[in-house]
Amino acid sequence: MKKKLKFLYLFLAFGLMLAASAPAKAQCAMCSATVETSSENGDSQARGLNKGIMYLLAAPYLVIAVGGYIWYKKYRRKNVDLNNMPNQKLNLN
Template sequence: MKTSLKTAFFLIVFGLMVIGTVPVKAQCAQCAAQVETNSKNGGMAAKGLNNGIMFLLAAPYLAVGVIGIIWYKKYRRKNVDMNIRSEKLNLN
């Protein structure tokens, strides 16, 4: 397949996936009712729930970042001799 045909196919599939999304409620009915009641009465349960969701969202990114930093520091090359010749190259 040519590159342009592959790109067009990818864009069509991606567009269909984006168009085909359906909004859903990710909480069970009991949790949603409890948070809604609490927030109407001036409670902070909704804020705590949102903070918990953000914490759970950030944890995998932080774990991957820490592993990446450790890998970089452990496996990077130090004091590598390039062995480049000192004589000039003739490109003619």
């Protein structure tokens, strides 16, 4: 019963967060004005700004992926033959 109530509270909190969200501009007024005028004039500032945003977006995912790979390589079990083990519980911790 407690588990269902906990799930209900979590679902309610998540629903309220989604309902209370307001649209926001991603850039300040100065940055958006500069990008608009430079893209109309054919400058490459808009492309550079987009590449910078993509770099900042990809960096945390890359760090997590490298950390996960290192963790996997460090803690995985090697050379375990499950056929020759005695009939007891297997502890994989």
